[in-house]
Amino acid sequence: MSGQIVVHQAGNTVVTDLGRFRGPRYGLPVNGALDQYSARAANILVANEENAPLLELTALDFRMKTTSDILIAVTGAALALTVGGRVCPQWEPISVRAGETVSVRGINGGLRAYLAVHGSLDAPSLLGSCAPDTVVGFGLQLRDGTAVGTRRSVPSVRQPYFDMPLFRLPVEQRHPGRLLRVDVTDGPDLAEFGDSAELLFSSEYTVSPRSNHIGLRLGGALPERTTSGEVLSRGVPVGAVEVPSRQELLVLHRGRGVTAGYPVLAVATSLGLDVLAQARPGDTVRFARTTVAEATAAYRRSMHQLETLRESVTAVFNLLGIGSAAHWQDLPAAACS
Template sequence: MSGQILISQPGLSVVTDLGRFAGPKFGLPVNGALDQYSARAANILVGNTDNSPLIEITALDFRMTPQTDLLIAVTGAPLQLTVGGRACTQWEPVSVRAGEHVTVRGIHSGIRAYLAIHGSIDAPTLLGSCAPDTVVGFGMQLAEGSVLQASRSVRPVRQPYFDLPLFRIGLQRPTMGSQHLIEVTDGPDITDFGSSSALLFEGPYQVSGRSNHIGLRLSGALPERQSDGEVLSRGVPVGAVEVPSREELLVLHRGRGVTAGYPVLAVATRLGLDSLAQARPGDTVRFKHTTVKAATASYRRAMNQLEALRGSVDAIFAALGIAGDVEPAEPPLRACG
């Protein structure tokens, strides 16, 4: 059974997935959910594959009304989630009856939330991904009156006596706040900065209001490039920490172009990028050096935690008779995604 979902208050929201991994070889950014950990967790909590389309909500309030019974999960930044006027818990599956309003309000201590729906939602794709791309004008930017199509209906799952939630999965949630400690590895041009590179790890940086999905702009003490040779345009990874001018630091995010000609001092780790995805204008960012080996180990621990979550969800859903998509859609481990 399928059903429509009416968006009555879109705020700033899009339908996305984990990204267009085939895009860079064609000159397109990878894009996709900026906080990948939260997006994966939301899909896993409702029994979807990691890469299923879901809704990314940025900063502003959101409201939708389904015309069929749904099972949803909301992850990401702390917020107030209500279903039919009832306060509900983030980072857990939540039942929604047909006609009940689902509202997301008061996003704080972070800036992005992720709303996944069991069975996912229909979305057009480009090179295998529904991720929006502002460069080519592709993607589903939601507006008031937008209608989404849910592929499955799930009967309400409620505790029969006191209407208490049946789900208490206990996933460890990422810590969010106004201060972000971001681990970075050495960039290809770090030697060009000499001893000046140490400034990156000394002072705090402040997130500019001009930051977006392409990159975060940070004000603070800037390392100075010691060499005056020209930097040729070349491939640049997501997470590259660039020093494009004497005014600000730039950390490239998932909407970045695939080439650039600025010196790359460092590269943020994948988990560091998830934290930066939740950075609000005015937040403080500090950098901490790590190695590629240590960053890879940390990332694998986080993915193992999500796989353990998948095992718990699959067992619960099987007991409740809820069909799930059991095969995870894990994109390849790579520096650019």
């Protein structure tokens, strides 16, 4: 450990990663960052492995100080980011000097933001993941005063000529609006809903404030099951769109249990789940039908974008000599706008 971040205003923040992929075989949810694209991008922007521990901020303001020089990136929902009182951009690496305060305020145009630190963070692990699990009571939920170890110090760096931006990186910034389009594939029980299944694609649904990391609850016109047989408990995927009652739809998210006994009308795609991760109570959701082949192609395009970003970050960081102490001696202090 080279230093610490010390939390002054925790808000609703956890340390997480991409999930506990070994969990389902032991009956545990996969959990992990709900907006996987933004979490991956944050880690890539600071040259971490995609699955490195990082902070997930949900809805509320957050403030911390660092005891050493670090490099951070903040992605996800639109927000106001300041470092040492300076306004800084999202979706690019930002230098933070020891003793400076990092503040995240006014999360909007989405619900969750991700803060990654170059070299990653120290966090407990369960089955190879630091992702919190509310079922077994595991994970690092930050509180005011919590100190989290950072693994690498990066002296401040800035563009020494004309105060031009140092980093111009090819990253797609995703800031969903209040009308969210979510792609879904047909579920295994689609035929059980007869013609009413089309309501899923012709109606608008409103996100309930009772939604959480386990599932999103949506109010609106509900397809009705035409059969009356009991559905036996079985394995269900993350993204399953269920009709558990006459009041709402339920879209299972990454904290879902591994089995359930409700009919599965559709399944949200990986990219659709990223969109739902940013859904705020009161937002409007429209579902769009896609095929497994189309969803796979869209996911591969998204991963290619992130791979292109990693190549650019690697090239820039190598030129800057990040990680080489000799390089930092002649560079001036960092600055944001």
